Amino acid sequence: MGDLTLVTGGARSGKSAFAEALAARAGRPVTYIATLEPLDEEMRLRVDRHRARRPTAWRTIEAGSNLADAVHAASGADAILIDCIAVWTSNRLLGLQDEEPAAPALDRLEDQLAGDVSALLDALGARSGPAIVVTNEVGDGLVPPYALGRAYRDLLGRVNQQLSRAAQHAYLVVAGRPLPLPPPF
Numbered sequence: 001m002g003d004l005t006l007v008t009g010g011a012r013s014g015k016s017a018f019a020e021a022l023a024a025r026a027g028r029p030v031t032y033i034a035t036l037e038p039l040d041e042e043m044r045l046r047v048d049r050h051r052a053r054r055p056t057a058w059r060t061i062e063a064g065s066n067l068a069d070a071v072h073a074a075s076g077a078d079a080i081l082i083d084c085i086a087v088w089t090s091n092r093l094l095g096l097q098d099e100e101p102a103a104p105a106l107d108r109l110e111d112q113l114a115g116d117v118s119a120l121l122d123a124l125g126a127r128s129g130p131a132i133v134v135t136n137e138v139g140d141g142l143v144p145p146y147a148l149g150r151a152y153r154d155l156l157g158r159v160n161q162q163l164s165r166a167a168q169h170a171y172l173v174v175a176g177r178p179l180p181l182p183p184p185f
Contacts, residue, residue: 006135
C-alpha cells in the first residue's frame with residue numbers, strides 16, 4: 001500500500017499547488033484525477049489554468065462520480081493526485097436536484113458517500129504508488145444561512161474526517177503555507 005496524504009485548506013489557500021509539488025517530488029509518473037465538471041465559462045477557465053500549471057507528462061483522468069473506478073484506471077505504481085474531494089462532494093449533493101434537501105435524501109447520500117469513500121480507500125490501498133487527496137476545509141467559517149450550505153458543510157466534514165483517519169500524512173494549507181497535522185486521535 002502506498003502512502004496517502006490529505007491536503008486541506010480554504011479557498012485559494014494554495015492547497016492544489018502544494019499537492020502538485022508533492023506529486024512532482026514523488027519520483028514517479030503522476031496521474032491527476034480531476035473531479036470538476038465545468039458547467040460554465042468561468043469554471044472552464046479554472047480548469048484551463050489548472051491544466052496549464054501541470055506538467056504535460058502528467059496523465060489526467062476525469063473522474064465523474066466514481067473515484068474508485070478512476071483510481072483503478074491509473075497505473076498502480078503512479079503517484080495519484082485527486083483534486084478535489086470538496087468538488088466531488090458538491091457534485092454528489094447537487095445531484096439530488098433539490099434546493100432544500102429533505103433529511104431522508106441527505107441521510108441516504110451521507111451513507112452513499114461513506115461507502116464511496118471506503119471504496120476509494122480500498123482502491124488506493126491496493127496500489128503501490130502514493131496518493132495525494134485535496135479537499136477544502138469548510139467548517140471554520142460561519143454557519144451557512146441556508147439548508148443546502150449547511151448540508152454541504154456537514155457532508156464534506158464527515159468525508160474529510162473519514163479520509164483523514166486513513167491518511168498517513170495530512171496538511172492544512174493557510175496563505176500558501178502547509179502546516180503538518182498530527183495523527184488522528
